[in-house]
Amino acid sequence: MEAELFPRPRTEIAPGAMHVPDWLDAARQRELLGACRDWARPPAGLRTVRTPGGGTMTARQVCLGRHWYPYGYANTVVDGDGSPVKPFPEWLGELGRQAAGTAAYECAGDYDIALVNFYDADARMGMHRDSDEKSAAPVVSLSLGDTCVFRFGNTATRTRPYTDVELRSGDLFVFGGASRLAYHGVSRVYAGTAPPELGLTGRLNITLRVSGF
DSSP, X not given: OOOOSSOOOOEEEETTEEEETTXXXXXXXXXXXXXXXXXXSSSSOSEEEEOTTSOEEEEEEEEESSEXXXXXXXSBOTTTXXXXXXXXXXXXXXXXXXXXXXXXXXXXXXXXXXXXXXXXXXXXXXXXXXXXXXXXXXXXXXXXXXXXXXXXXXXXXXXXXXXXXXXXXXXXXXXXXXXXXOOEEEEEEETTOSOGGGOOSSEEEEEEXXXXX
């Protein structure tokens, strides 16, 4: 991306929630994208998530380490092809620890779960909390591809107050501490905004968590 007229600063969005623009350089973004494409292949590949009420999420997902489904974790893709979940690579855990350290979390724990969500231009993510883990370690979120509007709220309600944050390819968002159980979601994806050299149509979000299991 061309140089910003006004560089985007690192910003604390809420207590314990940090946005770090351009944390991943172009080479690391390409590496992550290649890994995501491998993870998306079956078995235990990219799937449509169905909610308990019979609806479907518009963002598609693949899991590493443990399989997430509403609202729990399993060792197999219980709501898909039934295959064992793909392993969580050690290098991804190290990336999670580095990211947490960037946001001033020194003892984040050992990251062992990843949820990789793919958004096309029409996909959204409703306001929700990441509350199915037994660990209070911060959540690490990495963005690739199209820019999105990430809505970061409060711990009490899905409604206001919340802050809308523009997340671009390469951005890091970490939330823990007082904001670990804050509601958050994706309200919009700006199609065609991915860096052309990345070769990605759509948006990928890699969310790293410590299970505590």
